[in-house]
Amino acid sequence: MIDLGVNIDHVATLRQQRGCGYPDPVRAALLAEQAGADAITLHLREDRRHIQDSDVHALRPLLKTRMNLECAVTDEMLDIACQVRPHDVCLVPEKRQELTTEGGLDVMTHFTSVSQAVTRLHAADARVSLFIDPDFEQIRAAAQAGAGVIELHTGAYAQVSGEAQQHELERLRLAIAEGLRQGLKVNAGHGLHYQNVQAIVALGGISELNIGHAIVAQAVFDGWEKAVRDMKALLRS
Numbered sequence: 001m002i003d004l005g006v007n008i009d010h011v012a013t014l015r016q017q018r019g020c021g022y023p024d025p026v027r028a029a030l031l032a033e034q035a036g037a038d039a040i041t042l043h044l045r046e047d048r049r050h051i052q053d054s055d056v057h058a059l060r061p062l063l064k065t066r067m068n069l070e071c072a073v074t075d076e077m078l079d080i081a082c083q084v085r086p087h088d089v090c091l092v093p094e095k096r097q098e099l100t101t102e103g104g105l106d107v108m109t110h111f112t113s114v115s116q117a118v119t120r121l122h123a124a125d126a127r128v129s130l131f132i133d134p135d136f137e138q139i140r141a142a143a144q145a146g147a148g149v150i151e152l153h154t155g156a157y158a159q160v161s162g163e164a165q166q167h168e169l170e171r172l173r174l175a176i177a178e179g180l181r182q183g184l185k186v187n188a189g190h191g192l193h194y195q196n197v198q199a200i201v202a203l204g205g206i207s208e209l210n211i212g213h214a215i216v217a218q219a220v221f222d223g224w225e226k227a228v229r230d231m232k233a234l235l236r237s
């Protein structure tokens with residue numbers, strides 16, 4: 001069965017929108033665990049637009065499952081990750097002006113800094129995942145950089161429909177196979193929701209899906225725990 005990593009970023013987005021103390025992403029994380037989440041994912045962006053440093057520090061000792069901390073490959077973020085020592089660190093690309101993470105990390109171009117980050121995080125006992133596009137060269141570079149895990153960016157799949165979506169699904173299928181051939185744990189995520197996740201599950205070979213925005217959106221109508229439970233049920237099928 002595929003693990004569900006519940007991404008709590010956009011609970012924090014709602015809080016930051018008003019600059020008040022609620023909704024609390026830490027509370028959301030603990031309730032998500034009770035509702036069946038296998039891990040909690042949070043992205044500490046350099047601009048702190050949603051998750052704050054205090055959220056990461058407060059959550060770390062309270063989690064009963066795993067913390068998957070997403071961050072950019074910068075000295076500041078690596079310092080924080082080494083201090084917090086999450087179970088998993090997922091290295092992601094970041095652009096200040098983007099609405100959300102637009103593409104995967106370019107491991108080939110940034111090979112030296114990524115490999116050094118992987119080594120540093122391993123020394124802090126974190127498992128390291130690289131958030132990359134479903135691209136053979138990037139997958140091979142991720143393996144060479146020493147990361148044991150990749151998270152395939154499903155954003156391109158989620159944004160299109162019809163034939164174009166089938167094409168993206170095929171790219172993901174081939175990428176999963178290549179990741180497994182390289183001996184990597186293959187995760188995936190971004191833009192997945194209650195209608196488009198089934199085809200990803202059916203591909204097989206994926207260990208964990210990280211899903212956030214759709215669960216937060218569904219919670220408006222169904223409540224947070226039901227939204228988590230319903231997503232978890234889809235990963236079982």
Ligand SMILES: CC(=O)[C@@H](O)[C@H](O)COP(=O)(O)O
Pocket residue numbers: 007009042043045070092099100101131189190212
């Ligand atoms: C890297 C990634 O895919 C997640 O962090 C997700 O996108 C939520 O964060 P943003 O919406 O801020 O990109």
Ligand SMILES: NCC(=O)COP(=O)(O)O
Pocket residue numbers: 007041151188189190191192210211212213214
């Ligand atoms: N890494 C992807 C993730 O954590 C969730 O992304 P989204 O579901 O909020 O698009």
